[in-house]
Amino acid sequence: MSDPTIKDVAKDACVSVGTVSKVLHNQYVKPENRRRVESSIKRLNYTVNTYARGLREKQTFTVAVVVPDLINPFFAELVHYTELILSSMGYRLLVCNSQCRQDREAVYFQMAVQNKIDGIIAITYSILNQRKIRKIPLVLIDRNLDPEGKEENLCCVTCDNYRGGELAAKHLISDGCQNVLYLRNGSTLLGTETLKRGKAFLSVCSKAGIRAKEVDFGQETTLKDENVNTIRDFLKKSFDENGRFQYDGIFTSSDIHAVIVKRELKREGISIPEQVEIIGFDGLRELNYGDYIVSSIAQPIREIAMEAADSLIKMINHEHVQRVKVLPVKFVEGGTTKFATRLNSQF
């Protein structure tokens, strides 16, 4: 009979592997679970040496999460839930505000390559060196760098971006919009799943014979004065010679941009949603708790964090993970579209 593994202990004690891990790392678990785990360890003659052998060499029980910033509530919430889940599994979380900068991300990829951290969850803005990252358990959010599923230590967690773009287009078209705008921002690296938002949106509009234009506002994810000014200038130029705003529907690739568009159009005397409808993407709520701040395609942030954390721990423990996990989106009403009572299921 081979030496018992941590899984054998978990099975024998009727607890999760995470609970056994926490007992081994002297972290808090319910007293009764601790008793059961300790008793199973004794009964199976499971030793820390056995345990250590089964783990990656030099495991640090530290992982990193790389996001552009914590100012955008979407990223802050993502890190929040990721930390809650990882800490419950005995891992500590390093946080990196990359500010979309490759040099800031590189520090963490380097740490992972050197086994100073066990893995990374990232919304990356780097062109990753495939040879290096092959070694690192790496969960990419919204980036599918391995469409053929060949990389052992790489997976992607994302939402159904294509469906989100479709939903936005169908809502605007159904409300009678004739001349719509897609205002995009964020990464344009190969494999960026969020590009599907615009692809789907424009495709649905085109099939419906609706005029649709795409405008690119760069990779910035958090607003600075210069970004807001760019949006303002663009909107100001979008009035025709008769002073009429050219668009009756706007889809933005992030809620933050939708909020700015809403504010700037209101300043120009345009009523939202009567004259122009706006749909964002993310599903942010007032103070992350109350009402949706704009009509939006909502991402399941908590579930994305859970899937990312779960996949990372599985890869660290050499378990199989799904290479691409796509989570559902839904349309939510936030006062910038006309028909509050319409159901998602309509489309």
Add this chain to the structure above:
Amino acid sequence: MSDPTIKDVAKDACVSVGTVSKVLHNQYVKPENRRRVESSIKRLNYTVNTYARGLREKQTFTVAVVVPDLINPFFAELVHYTELILSSMGYRLLVCNSQCRQDREAVYFQMAVQNKIDGIIAITYSILNQRKIRKIPLVLIDRNLDPEGKEENLCCVTCDNYRGGELAAKHLISDGCQNVLYLRNGSTLLGTETLKRGKAFLSVCSKAGIRAKEVDFGQETTLKDENVNTIRDFLKKSFDENGRFQYDGIFTSSDIHAVIVKRELKREGISIPEQVEIIGFDGLRELNYGDYIVSSIAQPIREIAMEAADSLIKMINHEHVQRVKVLPVKFVEGGTTKFATRLNSQF
């Protein structure tokens, strides 16, 4: 002549100690600064051994920031700026959402005691064991556990909470409020600086002969349904037999609570600020960028993060720090008070 220190190198190269540290840790600095530092290292015959001797034994260049959560934008912003500053000084940041739970905080205090991390910045909800923490470089935000300034490795960074409470009271009184409410939440541990908000508020009201009542909504900092329900129930009970709301001014110890109060009162048909004025605390903006979400006493979040990071690194390097650092607050207008044009300087 004694061996050169990192300070000597910094002085010789006309750069900050942080820049030298970054060069030593192979992080990005401007090419010209790198050249200057490298040249000074050579000229002074400064060696890494010298450097290592000056540092704490087993320095990990990892510090932890402990906050209740990242859902409240105040905490998310605080962690955001802390990470930016610490990473620029060659440190990595572990993030812990304590959820105000002592067992979750304890993991990090334990790590620091065991030299697995170099120091902690915390908004703590634990009764800290003085003997243990004496060993750990520890920056407490809003907690002054050492009023006599005797602890070597402990300091407090906070805003001028007393002044904030005064400002809120003076604004409400100046607007003619006669019957005001202080709605508090958060820590009540000994040394909690935020308690001064209510103390000052009630004192100014009392001196002005204004009726003022304090209500405690517990230590929760982030809203869950149950907290919102408690606030709603309290407000519903605050109507007299003629259906008149009893208070004409409300000061809350956090903006999140002010937003809930505003929403719930509006639902009861009360117009804000005409019938009831509301002043929060923190100075949160829409999406952390736009307008203030309620009238508030604004904290300088970025400066608090900078002071906290700076103090922590100084303590890690055995440099002197100010034991209590109090940063200024200001009243900001967010639509829930009557006179938008009034100046802070009036009070």
